[in-house]
Structure formats: structure tokens, C-alpha cells
Amino acid sequence: MSDTIGRREFLQSVAAVAAAARVAGQTPAANEWGSQVLDIHLHPRATVEGNLLHVDGSGVTKAVLLTGAAAEDRARQSVAAYPTRFARFASTDMTQPNAIDYLRKAAQGGAIGFGEIKSQVAAAGPEMQRLYALAAGMNLPVTIHFQEVNQPNSPGTFNTGLKQFDAMLKKFPKTTFIGHADAFWANVSADYAEDTSYPKGPIKPGGVTDKFLAEFPNLYADMSANSANNFLNRDPEFAAAFLLRHQNKLMFGSDCSCADGHGAGGRGASAGRCIARATLTDLKRLAPPDVFRKIVWENGTRLLKL
Numbered sequence: 001m002s003d004t005i006g007r008r009e010f011l012q013s014v015a016a017v018a019a020a021a022r023v024a025g026q027t028p029a030a031n032e033w034g035s036q037v038l039d040i041h042l043h044p045r046a047t048v049e050g051n052l053l054h055v056d057g058s059g060v061t062k063a064v065l066l067t068g069a070a071a072e073d074r075a076r077q078s079v080a081a082y083p084t085r086f087a088r089f090a091s092t093d094m095t096q097p098n099a100i101d102y103l104r105k106a107a108q109g110g111a112i113g114f115g116e117i118k119s120q121v122a123a124a125g126p127e128m129q130r131l132y133a134l135a136a137g138m139n140l141p142v143t144i145h146f147q148e149v150n151q152p153n154s155p156g157t158f159n160t161g162l163k164q165f166d167a168m169l170k171k172f173p174k175t176t177f178i179g180h181a182d183a184f185w186a187n188v189s190a191d192y193a194e195d196t197s198y199p200k201g202p203i204k205p206g207g208v209t210d211k212f213l214a215e216f217p218n219l220y221a222d223m224s225a226n227s228a229n230n231f232l233n234r235d236p237e238f239a240a241a242f243l244l245r246h247q248n249k250l251m252f253g254s255d256c257s258c259a260d261g262h263g264a265g266g267r268g269a270s271a272g273r274c275i276a277r278a279t280l281t282d283l284k285r286l287a288p289p290d291v292f293r294k295i296v297w298e299n300g301t302r303l304l305k306l
């Protein structure tokens with residue numbers, strides 16, 4: 001009898017400790033992916049709990065919240081409440097006259113990188129070059145959304161001219177660039193004609209994204225969103241070799257809009273599925289375990305000094 005009570009008390013105390021750990025937002029050491037996971041591309045939800053719901057649901061250990069001024073306070077609150085679960089970047093529209101001042105202050109206030117930068121300018125334009133200089137001076141990375149084709153979910157074009165971006169990679173060797181979005185991933189293929197966002201079918205080797213990653217130590221890749229997921233799935237044999245080739249420069253991200261890490265309430269590419277789960281599943285299938293671990297945890301935590 002006393003044994004039974006003892007055991008029940010023990011189990012209750014275990015449950016209480018586990019609940020306390022969840023409340024404190026402590027880092028889960030291992031999870032369903034067989035590795036800790038860093039999501040380098042998550043946009044803040046309406047509440048701190050909403051952010052936690054997505055990382056817990058998708059099996060993510062820690063997420064970098066990417067935000068502009070509108071949600072900066074929410075990102076800051078998430079980092080303050082759960083410092084082992086969240087970090088944050090700062091972003092703004094680079095065409096605004098106060099953009100550089102805003103970003104410098106945000107970094108001084110705790111942002112550990114700039115992004116995602118999604119501005120309707122040329123990637124080599126003067127507004128962006130001022131940012132690259134700031135990032136080099138503060139030793140913080142810049143995540144750039146490269147988009148050459150108008151999309152219903154993302155109207156306009158942003159940070160255009162990836163095919164000539166080697167000029168910036170050369171001109172700013174001390175700036176750490178993280179490439180993201182449809183033009184970045186479509187340009188793994190040498191035949192990308194900038195006429196569609198998510199090209200299908202076999203990849204033609206020799207695209208600028210592949211070349212720049214090989215040639216420039218200051219370029220990294222953000223494997224988030226439908227753009228990276230489409231790349232992984234259009235030519236899996238090519239993708240598997242690409243993951244091996246650039247295993248020290250690729251970082252998992254989700255850019256997922258679903259609520260719960262299981263696809264509820266997602267929009268666009270996340271409609272009916274969690275893009276974090278989809279891409280983690282693809283990476284696990286295509287990469288050997290040590291490379292998977294680099295892409296989903298080690299590369300990002302090293303680069304961002306987490």
C-alpha cells in the first residue's frame with residue numbers, strides 16, 4: 001500500500017517537474033528528429049504562447065524570430081520569457097530614410113542579426129550596400145529575401161539581381177550573407193529564367209547559388225519556406241549531393257505560418273501542412289545523420305553564436 005502511494009507520489013513529482021520545465025521553456029535535449037533543431041526563420045505569432053506552440057509542435061529546440069518594428073516587442077518578450085527557446089533578428093524596409101539607424105539600435109537592443117531583409121530594391125543598390133557595411137561593422141549576419149517574380153502571396157520583386165550578387169560577396173568579404181527565397185533556390189539550377197517562382201524538374205548543374213556557395217566563404221543558405229522545400233523535391237538526387245557539398249553552410253528554417261507545428265491554419269505553402277515538418281522530413285531522408293545534424297543545429301548555432 002505504502003509502495004503504491006510512494007510510486008504515485010513519485011510519478012506526480014516527475015510530472016510536476018516536467019510541467020515546470022515546460023513552463024520555464026527549457027530546451028528539450030532530444031526530440032523526434034533525433035537531433036536538436038534550430039529554426040532560423042520563424043515570424044512572430046500574435047502572442048508569446050503562439051510562438052511556443054509552433055516550436056513545441058514542430059519539434060524545434062530553438063527558433064530565431066524574424067521581425068520588423070511592428071512585432072519587435074513580441075519577439076523581445078518571447079526571448080525574455082524563454083531565452084533557451086528564442087533569439088531574434090531585426091528588419092526594416094531599406095528604402096526608409098531611418099533604416100540604418102533603426103537596425104543599429106535594434107542590434108544594440110539585443111537583435112543578433114538583420115532580416116529577413118525584403119525590400120523593393122536591387123540587391124546591389126545603395127540602400128543594401130549601406131546595410132552590408134553596417135552588418136560587417138557589427139559582425140552580424142544578414143538574411144536576404146531574393147525574389148525576381150511577382151507572386152500572389154508576395155506581390156512585387158525584392159532584392160533583385162542574384163545572378164550578379166558575386167559582386168557584393170566580393171565587395172563585402174566581412175559581411176555574412178544568408179540567402180533565402182524563391183530566386184535563391186531556383187538559381188541552384190543554371191537554366192533559371194526568372195519566369196516562375198518554383199520551377200520543377202531536373203536541375204541543370206552550374207547555377208549561381210551553387211557556385212557562390214562554393215566560392216564565397218561569406219555566403220550561407222536559409223533552407224526555409226516553399227522555395228527550399230521545392231528545391232529539395234524537384235530533383236532529389238541532385239539535392240542529396242548538394243546537401244553533402246555545402247553541408248557546412250546550410251541552415252534549416254521554416255518560415256511556416258501554421259499555428260501548431262502540425263499544419264493547422266497555415267496559409268500559402270503552409271496550407272494544410274507544417275512546412276517545418278515537411279522540410280525536416282525531407283532533410284532527414286536526403287542527408288546522412290551527421291550532415292542532418294549540421295544543417296538543423298550545428299551550423300546555425302555556430303554562426304549565430306547561440
Ligand SMILES: [Zn+2]
Pocket residue numbers: 116118145180181
Ligand atoms: Zn522571405
Ligand SMILES: [Zn+2]
Pocket residue numbers: 054058256257258259260261262263270273274275276277
Ligand atoms: Zn508549421
